[in-house]
Amino acid sequence: MQQFHLNGFKVGDPFVHEAVGEPVDPEVLPEAVDVLIVGCGPAGLTLATQLAAFPEIRVRIVERKGGPLELGQADGIACRTMEMFEAFGFSERVLKEACWINETVFWEPDAADRRGIVRSGRIQDTEDGLSEFPHVVLNQARVHEFYLDAMRKSPTRLVPNYSRRLVGLEVGEGRSGAGDRDHPVKVTLERTDPEHAGETETVRARYVVGCDGAHSTVRKLLGLSMKGDSANQLWGVMDVLAVTDFPDVRMKAVIHSSGGGNLLIIPREGGYLVRLYIELGRPGERFSREDVTAGQLVEAARRILHPYTLEVKEIAWWSVYEIGQRLCDRFDDVPEEEAGERFPRVFIAGDACHTHSPKAGQVMNVSMADAFNLGWKLASVLLGRSKPELLYTYSAERRAVAQELIDFDREFARMISAPPKATGDDDEGIDPKEFQEYFVKQGRFTAGVATRYGPSLITAEPVHQDLARGFVVGTRFHSAPVIRLSDAKPVQLGHAVKADGRWRVFAFADREDPADPSSAIQRLCRFLAGSPESPVLRHTPKGADIDSVIDVRAVFQQGHRELALEKMPPFLLPRKGRYGLVDYEKMFCPDLKGGEDIFELRGIDRERGCLVVVRPDQYVAQVLPLDAHEGLAAFFARFMLGAGRHGRPSNEERSAMVGRVGSESGAGFAGAGRFGGFGAMPASSRRPPGARG
Numbered sequence: 001m002q003q004f005h006l007n008g009f010k011v012g013d014p015f016v017h018e019a020v021g022e023p024v025d026p027e028v029l030p031e032a033v034d035v036l037i038v039g040c041g042p043a044g045l046t047l048a049t050q051l052a053a054f055p056e057i058r059v060r061i062v063e064r065k066g067g068p069l070e071l072g073q074a075d076g077i078a079c080r081t082m083e084m085f086e087a088f089g090f091s092e093r094v095l096k097e098a099c100w101i102n103e104t105v106f107w108e109p110d111a112a113d114r115r116g117i118v119r120s121g122r123i124q125d126t127e128d129g130l131s132e133f134p135h136v137v138l139n140q141a142r143v144h145e146f147y148l149d150a151m152r153k154s155p156t157r158l159v160p161n162y163s164r165r166l167v168g169l170e171v172g173e174g175r176s177g178a179g180d181r182d183h184p185v186k187v188t189l190e191r192t193d194p195e196h197a198g199e200t201e202t203v204r205a206r207y208v209v210g211c212d213g214a215h216s217t218v219r220k221l222l223g224l225s226m227k228g229d230s231a232n233q234l235w236g237v238m239d240v241l242a243v244t245d246f247p248d249v250r251m252k253a254v255i256h257s258s259g260g261g262n263l264l265i266i267p268r269e270g271g272y273l274v275r276l277y278i279e280l281g282r283p284g285e286r287f288s289r290e291d292v293t294a295g296q297l298v299e300a301a302r303r304i305l306h307p308y309t310l311e312v313k314e315i316a317w318w319s320v321y322e323i324g325q326r327l328c329d330r331f332d333d334v335p336e337e338e339a340g341e342r343f344p345r346v347f348i349a350g351d352a353c354h355t356h357s358p359k360a361g362q363v364m365n366v367s368m369a370d371a372f373n374l375g376w377k378l379a380s381v382l383l384g385r386s387k388p389e390l391l392y393t394y395s396a397e398r399r400a401v402a403q404e405l406i407d408f409d410r411e412f413a414r415m416i417s418a419p420p421k422a423t424g425d426d427d428e429g430i431d432p433k434e435f436q437e438y439f440v441k442q443g444r445f446t447a448g449v450a451t452r453y454g455p456s457l458i459t460a461e462p463v464h465q466d467l468a469r470g471f472v473v474g475t476r477f478h479s480a481p482v483i484r485l486s487d488a489k490p491v492q493l494g495h496a497v498k499a500d501g502r503w504r505v506f507a508f509a510d511r512e513d514p515a516d517p518s519s520a521i522q523r524l525c526r527f528l529a530g531s532p533e534s535p536v537l538r539h540t541p542k543g544a545d546i547d548s549v550i551d552v553r554a555v556f557q558q559g560h561r562e563l564a565l566e567k568m569p570p571f572l573l574p575r576k577g578r579y580g581l582v583d584y585e586k587m588f589c590p591d592l593k594g595g596e597d598i599f600e601l602r603g604i605d606r607e608r609g610c611l612v613v614v615r616p617d618q619y620v621a622q623v624l625p626l627d628a629h630e631g632l633a634a635f636f637a638r639f640m641l642g643a644g645r646h647g648r649p650s651n652e653e654r655s656a657m658v659g660r661v662g663s664e665s666g667a668g669f670a671g672a673g674r675f676g677g678f679g680a681m682p683a684s685s686r687r688p689p690g691a692r693g
Contacts, residue, residue: 007579018155020055020156021055024157024158029203033205034057035060035205036187037060039211039350039352042074042350042368043350044349048151054156056382057383060161061160062164066162068141069141071139075364076135077136079131079134079447079448081368081369081448086133088146089150094136094146100135101136102134104125104253105121106432107119114259115258115307127443131449131478135447140364148160163196166221170185183205184204209349213351222348225328226354234292234322236296236318238276239273239316240313244308246308254436254439261303294315325410328353328399331395333347343388344392347395354366356406362448369401389457397456418430457639459474462623464623464624467604467605467608467609467625468508470602472620477614477619481591485563485587488561490591500616502547502548502550503614508604514563523627524569524629529571535637535640536550542643545576553586554587557599563589
């Protein structure tokens with residue numbers, strides 16, 4: 001949780017961080033940066049917002065357009081994406097403004113008169129218990145603004161540099177990896193604003209990320225290409241203010257008509273606007289994308305909705321697209337034959353490396369997930385916390401997800417575009433009920449929670465999965481309600497995983513009394529606090545808060561009124577910040593009053609307990625026995641470097657990091673972190689402006 005007053009009381013917005021370093025000039029780019037992001041779409045802004053939290057990393061994001069997006073095309077926000085927004089701190093703003101998609105209805109030709117349509121099914125849009133967040137719809141431009149606002153409030157006060165068009169990219173020498181201070185990527189940009197039209201700028205970067213859309217210049221300059229095909233199916237999409245007697249206009253509605261084509265209705269925020277996805281080009285009709293008019297889209301929608309009427313009063317936006325699925329062979333600049341010889345320096349994300357139809361609502365969601373996967377990895381390598389081999393996992397993990405999405409989208413697009421069966425032996429059509437069953441079956445995929453990363457450097461084999469059946473290794477950490485021990489506040493455990501680059505270790509205690517010095521949880525905490533093998537001590541920089549790299553939290557089986565805070569393990573009451581204040585937010589208990597015991601909900605072994613290791617992007621990396629101290633240390637040692645690259649901390653360093661507080665308040669750990677992420681360090685350790693390499 002954010003500590004508003006950790007380093008001293010001050011008034012004002014607690015979400016505005018103290019500014020650090022040189023202010024970003026929106027007009028002038030520096031000669032060298034650590035990361036240059038090309039493109040201010042959803043992927044680019046997700047990545048920029050994540051990296052903006054680290055004042056030690058110099059980041060810039062450039063955009064060809066002259067300013068922020070005003071009217072977006074993507075609008076669907078999956079449950080999983082809402083979980084990510086919570087990590088960035090603006091989920092509540094999205095929930096307040098968005099249209100919630102609660103149910104989906106299905107319509108098919110009327111058996112009595114196939115010229116008309118009737119409702120054939122109605123389902124809950126998202127299954128119970130899938131996420132604490134709903135599926136919502138909100139204009140993409142508003143999502144962009146939330147990201148931009150978070151960037152402006154970050155320690156670096158990051159803002160985009162607009163009116164820059166990428167014209168050149170060269171990857172030179174200096175590809176060896178972690179910690180080198182060179183900037184091997186040379187980027188040439190052309191100004192597009194009238195005052196500086198035609199002028200060029202050169203920026204050298206340690207890493208470049210292309211988030212510049214389906215026609216990505218970064219991808220082209222890397223010599224990569226999208227592979228795939230088109231389904232030769234044209235669809236129109238339009239946001240309209242309309243008057244209609246169709247009863248489900250404020251529901252997500254899938255409509256298969258007999259002769260007019262198919263239609264998907266998505267209600268929009270505000271209560272009046274509605275999005276229509278309209279099929280074009282039925283048998284006997286010929287459409288070219290360039291010749292389609294807004295009037296034709298409206299007429300097609302009217303035909304599909306018959307016998308209901310549709311009177312369009314205003315069209316806010318419309319477009320025509322051709323269904324197709326395309327995918328890049330890799331998402332970075334390292335050919336397969338060179339893997340292991342050098343590390344990636346240039347990456348692509350979002351539409352720059354995969355495209356698909358928008359009707360399943362995955363386009364913006366998957367793009368942002370790409371960036372969330374990459375951001376913490378770049379930060380970890382740039383700050384010398386992790387080995388550069390970590391960067392290989394981005395392309396491997398996200399390309400596999402994109403392939404799954406394309407396979408799903410191909411089938412989804414086929415079914416939603418197919419005409420309804422006229423008879424039982426119709427081989428070309430589809431039974432609308434079959435589509436409804438497919439929709440229900442794929443609900444976890446469309447909600448964004450079906451992703452499962454395979455075993456890798458940062459995701460372990462699920463050897464001990466039986467200890468926590470509901471926290472499947474490789475899947476997102478499925479939140480559940482708990483009660484915070486220190487103040488009895490009901491919270492969602494997953495909301496502790498913020499977008500701050502930190503790893504989390506959740507220790508689920510066994511049945512023993514956690515106050516007993518011989519209990520497994522006490523032994524674990526003593527190991528983490530004092531052993532030379534402790535991954536917390538080994539990987540935390542000297543002088544930083546003890547939880548600045550690996551944040552350990554505990555969940556006990558007892559009710560919160562059964563435990564005495566002062567008898568809990570001292571390690572779980574760490575001292576932080578320049579005053580050595582105690583962090584009281586590390587311990588939780590089941591929500592027994594609410595009847596939602598996390599141990600039951602997530603299938604945690606009550607007799608043995610377990611450790612659940614969670615990556616900075618909220619995915620489960622490892623499940624271990626509670627007493628697997630060596631296994632925990634070995635897992636982090638696979639990819640992380642020792643603190644300050646010195647390997648194991650010395651006895652003196654451990655003494656400086658770990659200290660006890662008075663008996664009345666338990667025990668804690670001295671440190672002087674500021675923001676909680678990898679960048680946590682004492683104020684005296686900050687680099688002066690311009691001190692970056």
